[in-house]
Amino acid sequence: MYPFVDMQGVDPTSRTVDPSEFREFTGGGSRFSVGDTLMARITPCLENGKIARFRSDDAGPVGHGSTEFIVIRGREGVTDTDFAYYLTRWEEVRGYAVSQMTGTSGRQRVPTSALSHLEVPVPPLPEQRAIANILGTLDDKIELNRRMCQTLEGIARAIFQSWFVDFGPVQAKAAGAKRFRGMPQTVFDTLPAAFTDSPLGPIPTGWTVRPIGEVVDVVGGGTPSTEEPAYWEGGTHAFCTPKDMAGLTAPVLLKTERCLTDAGVARVSSGQLPPGTVLLSSRAPIGYLAIAEIPVSVNQGIIAMRCPREIPNLYVLLWAQANMDRIEANANGSTFQEISKRNFRSIPMLVPDRRCLAAFGGAVEAMYRRIVAAQKQNRSLAAIRDALLPKLVSGEIRIKDAERIVGRCA
Structure with a gap:
């Protein structure tokens, strides 16, 4: 083997x-x-x-x-x-x-x-090794950022799992604990110490279960005619498809392959969605997830969730990750599986106490901002690497000049 x-x-x-x-x-x-x-x-x-x-x-x-x-x-x-x-x-x-x-x-x-x-x-072997070292230094930093992002995402998922799936803080309080590691004391003190039956099984008393369509604003999009240049040529408004989400290394959307003009945006039923919108690919395949860091329009293969102030978008993102099996179970289709907005809106969602949600948002928001910063830096590093590569290989730029450029980035 x-x-x-x-x-x-x-x-x-x-x-x-x-x-x-x-x-x-x-x-x-x-x-x-x-x-x-x-x-x-x-x-x-x-x-x-x-x-x-x-x-x-x-x-x-x-x-x-x-x-x-x-x-x-x-x-x-x-x-x-x-x-x-x-x-x-x-x-x-x-x-x-x-x-x-x-x-x-x-x-x-x-x-x-x-x-x-x-x-x-x-080039001569010593120069080849120098070129590989220069470009490798940039890739090393990109890889370091990737691993940091994976670690931070893992921590955020673990907090979500503990608080909202395993109900660790409530279980601890019911068992007589006076505090729960990682949760603010003022929030722990307001938690219930008992559970109530719900469509999702036992949940902390006072928390509710509602269809996600009642918790967040669920909208879709569409693709303006690609045969109409007025919708595309010179466009500056980001237009997201599942393909844009497929290559993401973290759930952060910073850029899209194509952009729309004002006329093109007007042809999309949901228009331009604000930064902070949670995006879910609804077909081909179901399950890509991201938070838009830019205003964005979406095509018909994406379900977008605009979150009210009291529901952190990171809670919605992690809820979708944790409930992907349930989401996929509500899909249908003969050629390929797709979940409609109607079926998606009916999926039950746990809605915790607002103070607990706010504490969760505070706990993971700083992690997410570090992920966003790392993703932006990686984009810049990759652009520098890709710009240096042909110039180094062709001899257009000298090794020492490239080393100075990379030294400022590392």
Whole structure:
């Protein structure tokens, strides 16, 4: 049994990919060693940037994976393996690979032999290592931020689980406790010490269960005609689709691929939604979640939740994460599953005491703001990395100049 990497495990925003599982190697598929670059060869994975280096901390130095990977490593005495990864990410290489795809529509792939015809700049080995180090410094900071965000998200989910799923503070008070770690004393003192039956089972006395459509404003959107330039050309208003949410590494929406004009926004029933709106993809697939940090319009594949002041949007976000099975159970459809706004609005939601909700919002808001700040910084770091990459490879910018730029960012 050897580490196996599935195409789904490759995140276009991450430099590395870990094994998905262990599988017996039967002789088919791709084979690679730790540090090798795995480049997707099939559409749309390559166009979406699925290129990453194999990492296997404790699973062994070799692995295998999908037949849809092209494996790239440095050639001894000619190219550095770290440099080879960034060379593969260079648009000149990736774009060339895309242009060499063959096969029927929707099943196109790059022949492995195609890359053998591409000529690329090959700086001296010391310079290759310096280029990889410069770009790697930026990726190291991006990865550090990613891990911090994952940790903060995990803490927020744990607080939600403790307070609103396991009812830890109320359970503790019912058992005679005088305080609960992490909860303000003034809030703990106002908690009930008993439970009441509800459609969701026993809940703290005084808390309620209501359809989510009665708790938050649930709205949808639509797509203005793409054949009408007046709706799109020169647009500056963010327009979100599930595709924009698919690549998020944290539940924070900062930018969208496409923008609408004023005329385009006027064609969307919900118009521009305010920052702080909670977004849920309602099809293809169900379950992407984010909080909009920008005013945004949405298409028909998104359910948007505008939260009143007394209901923290982070509570709604984490409620949706914790209740995804229930949300998906209310979906229907023959071609693909979709949850309608009508079915979504009827899903029961626990509504805790306002003081408890306010305390929860206060506990997790600072974490969320740190996540937002890290996501913004990562966008800037990635932009600098992607701008430096072609200039370093082509020799347009000198190593020392690039090192000064990176030094100001690290």
